[in-house]
Amino acid sequence: MARAVRRSAGSPAPRSEDVARVAGVSRKTVSRVLNNEPYVSDAVRQRVLEAAEELGYRLNNAARALASGRTRSIGVVALGTAGYGTAMLLVGIEKAVRDAGYALRMVSTLDGEPDDIARAVDSLLEQGVDGIIVSEPIVEGEVPVRVDVPVLFLGAPPAFVSARTLTVGVGAYELARAATDHLLNLGHTTVHHLAGPGRWYASKDRVEGWRAALSARGAHEPPVIEGDWLPTSGYAAGRELAADSSVTAVFVAGDDMAVGMIHALREAGRSVPEDISVVGFDGNPVFAYVVPALTTVRQPFDAAAREGIRLLVHAIEEPETGLPPAGDPPVELVVRGSTAPPPARKAPIRGRRMASGSSGSAHAPPAGGGPPTTD
Amino acid sequence: MARAVRRSAGSPAPRSEDVARVAGVSRKTVSRVLNNEPYVSDAVRQRVLEAAEELGYRLNNAARALASGRTRSIGVVALGTAGYGTAMLLVGIEKAVRDAGYALRMVSTLDGEPDDIARAVDSLLEQGVDGIIVSEPIVEGEVPVRVDVPVLFLGAPPAFVSARTLTVGVGAYELARAATDHLLNLGHTTVHHLAGPGRWYASKDRVEGWRAALSARGAHEPPVIEGDWLPTSGYAAGRELAADSSVTAVFVAGDDMAVGMIHALREAGRSVPEDISVVGFDGNPVFAYVVPALTTVRQPFDAAAREGIRLLVHAIEEPETGLPPAGDPPVELVVRGSTAPPPARKAPIRGRRMASGSSGSAHAPPAGGGPPTTD
DNA sequence: GTGAAAGCGCTAACAC
DNA sequence: GTGTTAGCGCTTTCAC
Numbered sequence: 001m002a003r004a005v006r007r008s009a010g011s012p013a014p015r016s017e018d019v020a021r022v023a024g025v026s027r028k029t030v031s032r033v034l035n036n037e038p039y040v041s042d043a044v045r046q047r048v049l050e051a052a053e054e055l056g057y058r059l060n061n062a063a064r065a066l067a068s069g070r071t072r073s074i075g076v077v078a079l080g081t082a083g084y085g086t087a088m089l090l091v092g093i094e095k096a097v098r099d100a101g102y103a104l105r106m107v108s109t110l111d112g113e114p115d116d117i118a119r120a121v122d123s124l125l126e127q128g129v130d131g132i133i134v135s136e137p138i139v140e141g142e143v144p145v146r147v148d149v150p151v152l153f154l155g156a157p158p159a160f161v162s163a164r165t166l167t168v169g170v171g172a173y174e175l176a177r178a179a180t181d182h183l184l185n186l187g188h189t190t191v192h193h194l195a196g197p198g199r200w201y202a203s204k205d206r207v208e209g210w211r212a213a214l215s216a217r218g219a220h221e222p223p224v225i226e227g228d229w230l231p232t233s234g235y236a237a238g239r240e241l242a243a244d245s246s247v248t249a250v251f252v253a254g255d256d257m258a259v260g261m262i263h264a265l266r267e268a269g270r271s272v273p274e275d276i277s278v279v280g281f282d283g284n285p286v287f288a289y290v291v292p293a294l295t296t297v298r299q300p301f302d303a304a305a306r307e308g309i310r311l312l313v314h315a316i317e318e319p320e321t322g323l324p325p326a327g328d329p330p331v332e333l334v335v336r337g338s339t340a341p342p343p344a345r346k347a348p349i350r351g352r353r354m355a356s357g358s359s360g361s362a363h364a365p366p367a368g369g370g371p372p373t374t375d
Numbered sequence: 376m377a378r379a380v381r382r383s384a385g386s387p388a389p390r391s392e393d394v395a396r397v398a399g400v401s402r403k404t405v406s407r408v409l410n411n412e413p414y415v416s417d418a419v420r421q422r423v424l425e426a427a428e429e430l431g432y433r434l435n436n437a438a439r440a441l442a443s444g445r446t447r448s449i450g451v452v453a454l455g456t457a458g459y460g461t462a463m464l465l466v467g468i469e470k471a472v473r474d475a476g477y478a479l480r481m482v483s484t485l486d487g488e489p490d491d492i493a494r495a496v497d498s499l500l501e502q503g504v505d506g507i508i509v510s511e512p513i514v515e516g517e518v519p520v521r522v523d524v525p526v527l528f529l530g531a532p533p534a535f536v537s538a539r540t541l542t543v544g545v546g547a548y549e550l551a552r553a554a555t556d557h558l559l560n561l562g563h564t565t566v567h568h569l570a571g572p573g574r575w576y577a578s579k580d581r582v583e584g585w586r587a588a589l590s591a592r593g594a595h596e597p598p599v600i601e602g603d604w605l606p607t608s609g610y611a612a613g614r615e616l617a618a619d620s621s622v623t624a625v626f627v628a629g630d631d632m633a634v635g636m637i638h639a640l641r642e643a644g645r646s647v648p649e650d651i652s653v654v655g656f657d658g659n660p661v662f663a664y665v666v667p668a669l670t671t672v673r674q675p676f677d678a679a680a681r682e683g684i685r686l687l688v689h690a691i692e693e694p695e696t697g698l699p700p701a702g703d704p705p706v707e708l709v710v711r712g713s714t715a716p717p718p719a720r721k722a723p724i725r726g727r728r729m730a731s732g733s734s735g736s737a738h739a740p741p742a743g744g745g746p747p748t749t750d
Numbered sequence: 751g752t753g754a755a756a757g758c759g760c761t762a763a764c765a766c
Numbered sequence: 767g768t769g770t771t772a773g774c775g776c777t778t779t780c781a782c
Contacts, residue, residue, distance in 0.1 A: 013523070017759080027760080028768075056521055060759050061501055062437045062441040062758085063774090064759080064760055066435070066437040066438050067759075067762075069774075073480075087459075094482070094483045104480065105481075108473075128437050230660070231661040259665060285606060286634055289634045289637075289638040290666075390775055391775070400753090401752065403753060403754085404752060404753075414752080434776085437775080438776035439777075440758090440776090441757095441758050441777090442778075443777055
């Protein structure tokens with residue numbers, strides 16, 4: 001398909017009327033065929049398709065949208081921070097949107113303040129979209145905008161005054177909990193936490209998962225340290241933590257920060273994982289190749305995107321129906337070399353245990369020796 | 376702005392006619408004001424703006440596009456590979472597009488085969504775009520599609536039968552050359568190269584830059600090894616190279632692969648940078664925190680995106696005018712710990728030298744000791 | 751400076 | 767199964 005390079009550059013683009021004339025049918029019949037509507041005989045359908053191909057006809061979406069009131073496109077408000085996670089999510093969203101038969105319009109916003117999000121949503125609405133997906137917003141406070149289309153919040157509670165908002169989690173709470181449990185299961189008496197910026201929902205979920213794991217064991221809860229997702233802030237936090245000899249385990253809210261932290265820890269003479277264990281968050285495969293290979297939890301980007309779009313499309317196409325139930329994505333803990341039992345006492349006999357529902361890949365302890373666990 | 380949350384959810388969206396009535400003018404005048412056209416008195420302009428605000432009026436872009444023939448949006452064909460580089464470029468493109476007053480439509484394609492690109496371009500054209508930007512396509516062969524709008528190829532030669540194609544490089548050739556020169560300047564007699572997949576233009580440019588640096592010195596050119604951008608392929612190539620005792624320097628076409636390679640090298644008992652130096656490509660800041668910190672070249676993502684969009688928008692808005700000249704983005708070499716003089720003989724006295732036009736940050740040799748060079 | 755009329759290319763509702 | 771008639775909400779052209 002798309003091989004018909006017929007008409008010369010100068011002539012105006014063919015319209016459905018031209019196709020109708022060539023096929024010897026009415027405009028409406030062309031429309032029926034192009035929209036896969038029933039009640040068209042196969043013979044006519046065939047003729048129309050051939051005529052369209054021959055003319056190099058391409059549907060005019062602006063006209064279609066104007067006439068039908070539907071744009072067949074979905075808008076995404078993405079955060080400008082170009083991390084591994086954000087990128088993976090965006091790609092997942094694009095694919096899910098395309099598979100659902102919609103086009104993607106994208107607006108990114110650096111800051112994610114309510115006003116920024118409002119501006120982004122507004123511009124999407126003006127372009128024309130049938131639904132909006134707001135990806136991991138940093139919100140506090142209500143977003144001041146009027147919306148008539150369904151809006152999906154991915155990884156955050158809704159922040160709109162709208163009858164048609166949806167939410168899909170990205171499993172951050174469960175993942176944070178699994179990461180912390182992993183450390184506790186190794187025998188650490190408590191786990192420190194380097195979080196993302198406090199105003200991000202993505203941070204909050206992880207803090208809560210960590211906190212829940214701690215309190216379920218009655219473990220002492222150390223103060224949260226706050227980073228900014230960048231490796232530099234992990235490095236800074238690592239210097240701080242290295243000075244506290246009671247620290248034996250840290251759950252870090254992002255792989256990049258975790259790598260920065262490990263660097264600072266080792267530089268300060270604390271070895272990882274022998275003295276201090278570190279677990280990251282994201283699942284970037286490259287960190288299987290650093291020393292020590294990073295133990296982390298893998299975010300289910302694709303699953304979250306697919307589920308979110310499924311809900312959103314449902315809300316667009318069948319607003320009346322109740323939403324079908326959603327299955328939770330699996331929690332995946334990837335155990336590599338940056339975690340071990342604490343130095344003082346041995347790990348409990350039962351050894352390593354995966355978090356509930358996990359399918360993590362176990363891996364013989366620390367650095368060097370054999371191809372790393374990459375998957 | 377966007378604070379006007381007036382009309383109740385049920386009522387139909389206001390049209391320009393409603394605004395005209397409230398402001399006491401004609402529809403055309405409303406259109407003039409909204410499009411910033413001249414010949415409207417300030418008083419009237421003000422009245423119209425107020426009426427629009429009061430009604431919570433939002434322009435209908437489909438209608439505008441249908442009437443004017445322009446959509447005010449630009450489509451991007453992105454590669455589905457969610458690497459650091461791709462993500463950075465995409466974010467840069469989005470911002471540049473928005474700053475130019477256009478909206479972004481995105482289609483990603485996993486494979487980048489000519490047919491995939493054709494399909495992607497076709498779907499963009501159907502949605503309606505005033506211009507298209509194809510980001511680092513993997514092309515060989517001509518893309519079979521008819522296009523009427525300007526198309527910009529970012530980081531690749533044009534692959535279209537179209538009168539209006541543009542190209543903007545991403546500086547890969549120069550960067551590859553600078554990376555290789557850095558190694559040669561350190562005293563290595565030759566430099567091996569781990570490339571990306573042979574069919575990608577992004578790979579070819581880098582191979583050529585490396586080759587040029589080598590031949591400018593009359594250095595022997597070892598066979599190119601081919602990876603797939605993923606760290607695993609760097610690891611595999613590293614195992615191969617480790618077996619060859621003559622290898623002292625490698626230029627790797629991506630940071631992730633470089634990290635994989637270093638891991639394999641060290642695992643095989645070859646130390647980096649003492650035995651073998653490795654330079655990456657991309658400039659992901661997190662690799663300042665691995666051991667050894669990765670020497671790399673930084674891609675000018677934002678500059679390339681801005682320049683590309685500038686050209687594209689110019690081609691859209693003033694098709695007749697000759698294109699304004701483009702300034703080349705600076706070549707940035709980031710010297711960190713993974714490169715050093717070769718083991719056998721000492722480096723030339725003049726020491727390290729930056730590549731032409733570079734602004735790389737020098738950094739005292741290998742691992743551990745002081746915060747890494749991150750910028 | 752401002753307005754009236756026409757029409758962009760498609761789909762909706764209904765007739766046949 | 768298929769065709770006819772009306773718009774969708776804006777910009778254009780040209781008159782005033």
